[in-house]
Amino acid sequence: MSTPRTAVVTGSARGIGAEVARRLASDGMAVAVVDLDESACQGVVDDITHAGGRALAVGCDVSDEAAVAAAVERIAGELGPPTVLVNNAGIIRDNLLFKMTTDDWDAVMNVHLRGAFLMSRACQAHMVEAKHGRIVNLSSTSALGNRGQANYSAAKAGMQGFTKTLAFELGRYDVTANAIAPGFIETDMTAATAERVGMGFEEFKAAAASQIPVARTGRPEDIAHAASFFCSEGAGFVSGQVLYVAGGPRD
Numbered sequence: 001m002s003t004p005r006t007a008v009v010t011g012s013a014r015g016i017g018a019e020v021a022r023r024l025a026s027d028g029m030a031v032a033v034v035d036l037d038e039s040a041c042q043g044v045v046d047d048i049t050h051a052g053g054r055a056l057a058v059g060c061d062v063s064d065e066a067a068v069a070a071a072v073e074r075i076a077g078e079l080g081p082p083t084v085l086v087n088n089a090g091i092i093r094d095n096l097l098f099k100m101t102t103d104d105w106d107a108v109m110n111v112h113l114r115g116a117f118l119m120s121r122a123c124q125a126h127m128v129e130a131k132h133g134r135i136v137n138l139s140s141t142s143a144l145g146n147r148g149q150a151n152y153s154a155a156k157a158g159m160q161g162f163t164k165t166l167a168f169e170l171g172r173y174d175v176t177a178n179a180i181a182p183g184f185i186e187t188d189m190t191a192a193t194a195e196r197v198g199m200g201f202e203e204f205k206a207a208a209a210s211q212i213p214v215a216r217t218g219r220p221e222d223i224a225h226a227a228s229f230f231c232s233e234g235a236g237f238v239s240g241q242v243l244y245v246a247g248g249p250r251d
């Protein structure tokens with residue numbers, strides 16, 4: 001890679017985000033490992049530094065405007081201007097509509113949509129100045145609708161519209177915006193869903209795999225690979241796309 005880049009990966013203390021952070025570091029980027037609890041980010045930072053990379057643990061609630069501004073300023077100062085951003089932080093608060101509380105709705109909207117908005121707005125200043133940027137937003141196959149996820153599916157569909165608008169607005173500065181819509185990926189999030197529906201994780205994964213054309217569930221590395229492509233220097237003519245990484249086609 002010609003110019004060293006600084007990447008911000010939100011929600012990267014574990015799960016998909018952690019794997020994306022490690023992958024972008026191995027691609028040569030300095031990586032800000034951002035999550036709610038700064039100490040929880042240290043393991044991923046250590047993985048990256050032990051492998052010869054550069055990383056910084058940053059505690060930040062992505063839905064908190066002041067915290068996001070402070071985090072981005074700190075990252076710019078300590079690692080360099082953030083010109084790569086992966087909006088990955090996410091939560092689920094699943095329930096059927098009639099049982100879903102307003103707090104369940106607001107919490108999910110705030111982390112996914114408000115968080116991606118605040119982070120993207122803060123980082124785009126650095127991208128526009130550098131005349132280079134790569135934004136990747138985590139959507140989901142749930143954007144197509146999923147029982148028990150009125151809040152989450154609305155947020156994940158919203159991420160797709162948000163992505164396409166960023167692609168229109170920021171393209172002239174060589175800033176691309178793309179979305180990855182994962183299917184079933186083995187993380188704490190899907191383990192929590194298995195628990196909610198009263199199934200063991202292995203049984204739950206097997207049931208999901210039986211519906212997936214490639215006959216397996218996904219792993220964080222599957223998403224990290226797609227993120228690596230979208231964040232690469234060579235992907236500058238790919239923008240406003242939604243890539244379903246789900247082991248098969250989606251409408």
Ligand code: NAP
Nearest residue numbers: 011015016036061062088089090138140182184185187189
């Ligand atoms: P995960 O294992 O639950 O990890 C999510 C991470 O986000 C956690 O480290 C969490 O921190 C962090 N986070 C939550 N709220 C935050 C906030 N306000 N500010 C900063 N960080 C916050 O989830 P995952 O499965 O890796 O999912 C990552 C992304 O992919 C999410 O956007 C998710 O919706 C999406 N996705 C996942 C799947 C899947 O099958 N796993 C499928 C489609 C899409 P704490 O640990 O402190 O809570």
